[in-house]
Amino acid sequence: MVSCCLVRRYGVPRLSRVRTVLLIGGIALNLSLLGFFKYANFFASGLSRAPGIEFELAPVLLPIAISFFTFQQITFLVDSYKGRIARYDFLKYCLFVTFFPQLIAGPIVQHSEVVSQYESSRFGFLRSGNLAIGITIFAIGLFKKVAIADGIGEFADPVFDAAAAGQDPHLFAAWGAALSYTFQIYFDFSGYSDMAIGLGRMFGVRLPLNFYSPYKATSIIDFWRLWHITLSRFLRDYVYKPLGGNRKGNYRRYANLMVTMLLGGLWHGAGWTFVIWGGLHGLFLVVNHAWRAIAQELGLPAWTRHGASVHVSRLLTFLAVVVAFVFFRADSFNAAMTILTGMVSGPVVMHETHLAVLGPVGDALRNAGVRESTASAAYVGLVQAGALAILLWVVWYLPNTQQLMRKYRPALTAPPADTAATSGSRFRWRPTLPWVAVTAIVGVVATLSITKPDAFIYFQF
């Protein structure tokens, strides 16, 4: 309400000092609320460790979706300040902030993207076309969430929990957990993004694209154009560019990138593991930009676009993302390092049955120091390895929901051009009987897989 009222007070000449004060005041108010609810305990616990300072803050409950609606309100304030918003209607503003399909975990929409749709005479009416398209996308999203993300997450949790308790995982367990979580968060967020777009479409509202096969990226720069696209856009437009962007030389550009990504990490959660995750991605981006600058300077071809180099680049990018996600998932820095140490130098343990099946190769592995185990969990290891291999193939080679539905333009914004993820696909959805069967199977299997409340990972942000 305050943000909307502040914008109404903008009705004074552009660039006047009053408008600037109102803008800064509005942003400060929004950020202070976010800061209090999300980071008060984080900073208080840090301060209380300082010598001579003793205090305790009562637990602060985090209002759901505060990170998302705070950012939307900031975009509204800035866009209004810059004269990009023509009309202000309080009810439409409320709908813009609280539209439930995207309220809780994004996409972070801009006022101009959706309010014109709310004002359309078609808005609010259920239409068979929108329903058919929306239900199909929603069913695919639900399947990704409950049948894949929740299932694969069960492989990651025990190992991360054990690491938090101080137990060292063996090599396969550490890699299995890190990869499982990498796929869990992918299908969780991808599923949520599909469900948001599907739900919005059922009401005749097209939401901006938020997720577009990011594991197909062949560089970290590409990854951030495909993962949480609206957050990247927000950080670019409202943090990176105001800091100076790339207009003040390379060193300043890299510093701006680091600051932006550190803030992006902190936005995900009040914890050092999130800051490190953001810092790692900042570092990856700096290296990526520096490499591109050097390659351009030397006149090297854009080798990540062709042949086998695409696969090598994709693999390298994927591994960097996996390593960073270990910090994102771990309960503490020490737990993350325990997992990473296991991934690099953990003991190699295999089930005795698997070694027996391998015959002489199994004997050679034993002689090479591979330890035998009779734990039943090792049987799960085989299932887990199969599941991870299939999921890797899915995220690298299958078309995404947007590509399947491209004929009907399900998202408001187009996919980023010139990335490895945007290659064409022969598959496309149309309202035909085979697609009725596919959608029904996907929807029913997804619904049947709902057996316990597993919140979306991005709900916590």
Place this chain on the structure above:
Amino acid sequence: MWRSILKHVRQPGNGLGFRRTGFRTYLLGLVLVALPLAYVFTAIPETSFVGLPVDEADYLVKLRNSGPNGCTTLFARRPEVMFIGDSHSYAGWDFRLAQEKLDKKVGGCLVGGMYIESVPLVLSKLGPDSWLPFKSGYVPDVIVLGVSPRMFWEADTKQQQVENTAEELDGLSSNSLIRLFDAAAGVALAENEDKTAAKEDLATAWHRPRIMGLNLADIESRLDNSRGTVDPLVYWTGRLANVEYSSQIEATINQICNRSSSLGVDLYVVHIPESPYLEAGYDSKDWDSYMSAVKALERCAVNTVINTSAEYGLDNRHFVNRYLTDQDYSAWSREDGMIEAAHFDPDHMNPFGAELFTAKSLRLLFVTVPSGVTNNP
């Protein structure tokens, strides 16, 4: 008629060869396909674990060992009689015989090292169908809780053990696709290819006369001589010398009673007997403490049976060579014969002990039940 339907559906020259329908037809089709599909999908797990055929006899024999299969396949299998307990239980029950005698589908969640504190956790995983469409819950008609003294004790590793059990139970109520396929693949691969039941029958036929032909006096003499040298005997001597009962028994039993009552299941409690050798080692005070703990369960149990091994006709031979492995049985009778750890399991019955105990205890447990479970040993 089919020709006219196909003519309508197919569209020559179109990519996949199917005619584009209207959006309304598409929505109607979704409803018409999804509803029967949901019915079929919910029925599948009850019969065959997502389509993978499971050999009933192999499955039941496999339950006589530790492992998560019993727990993780519970929702898919949906047994009418559910057994809960620790290793005493999974070694003590002959599940094939139980299913035959009770004339009900049996299954269970039996975890090695389970403590009484884990039982409410198992019960908490059970529940009726949710309000969510097609989400299947599971509540058995009857729960048979097998108890042993060690389930009520304190131990250094207890907390870890309870956590391990909780981890194994994590998947119990999870019907996610991967978990279901995991469980189904585990059961189907491990059992259908193993022919576990056939192997067990073969081994039983070979070992039965050899074990039951052993001289009881020879066994007792050899066990007495090995008390300080053979691992399981040394272990139990140490445990029985330092028995400390949990302070949480009363609270835990309250939880068990409240939960079983709210689920509306018939709870039966039975003491799983240990070998006469081990029973003789209990201090009378410790045994009385155990008796009072089990009797506390009587307030919510339909029936409670606490019989010693002798009352079932079990002797030390029923605890010899539990896994029916190759053994030199003459070692038991030779003066210079040495017994090894695998020769005798003081707290776990072999298949012959399980057969005897199952037949007799079920008769005692369900003798007062006029309906539901039959009593025809």
